[in-house]
Amino acid sequence: MKKGEREKETLSILQIQRTVDLATAYLLFINQITISSTVISSGGFRVTVGGPITGTGRLVSKSGSAVENLVIRGISVTIGLLLLVNQINVQGAFIGPGRFTINITGPIFGIPRNEPNLNVVKRFKALRAILKKQFKHHPRVWERIERGVQNGFQ
Numbered sequence: 001m002k003k004g005e006r007e008k009e010t011l012s013i014l015q016i017q018r019t020v021d022l023a024t025a026y027l028l029f030i031n032q033i034t035i036s037s038t039v040i041s042s043g044g045f046r047v048t049v050g051g052p053i054t055g056t057g058r059l060v061s062k063s064g065s066a067v068e069n070l071v072i073r074g075i076s077v078t079i080g081l082l083l084l085v086n087q088i089n090v091q092g093a094f095i096g097p098g099r100f101t102i103n104i105t106g107p108i109f110g111i112p113r114n115e116p117n118l119n120v121v122k123r124f125k126a127l128r129a130i131l132k133k134q135f136k137h138h139p140r141v142w143e144r145i146e147r148g149v150q151n152g153f154q
Contacts (some may be wrong), residue, residue, distance in 0.1 A: 005038020011114035020090045021083045024049070024102055028080035030144040034059045034141060035075050036101055047079060047093060055099030079104060089113060 027033045036059055050056035061068035082088045088106030091114055105111040108111035 008144070009118055010116045013118075017089065017114070017116075018086075021086070024090050024104070025080040025083035027053070028050070028076045031058070031073070031076070033076075033102070034072060035079060039103075041111070046091065046101050046103050046105040046109065046111060049076070049079065050101035052132065054101060055096075056101060082106070082108070102141070 024033070028049065031051075032053050033049045035047055036050045036056060037048045039046045041046065052057045059072050061072065079088070083090070083104065088104055088109050090102055091105050091111075092103045093100045094103060106113055
């Protein structure tokens, strides 16, 4: 792959990641998702967010305290602001039966930022070759997959 092509693909991945960050910030601002947990790991921590649209409940005070709900709301808005100014980023999702939560972290939480890895495309193509060889599928399935890879899954 030529350097110009590599830079173009890296930029495309970064744009997708940024769009996911901004969409998550928007959902936090309009209270569709809230902080649901904090995951502490070696050297840093991550926060997970979720709500009814991700199949989980929105975090609210068990006692119904307005102050506690305001603190929860403040944390969610702060996470949204940090996403908006690109200090933290969506790193992935925890997927469970019928639900998922969004995993957010970044350098200010002690976890390095995710960088685009173009080797994933090579690994995907290698996996596709193995699957094509081992399993006989309808040719149109592979045509659709290949079109998706060539178009960046747009």
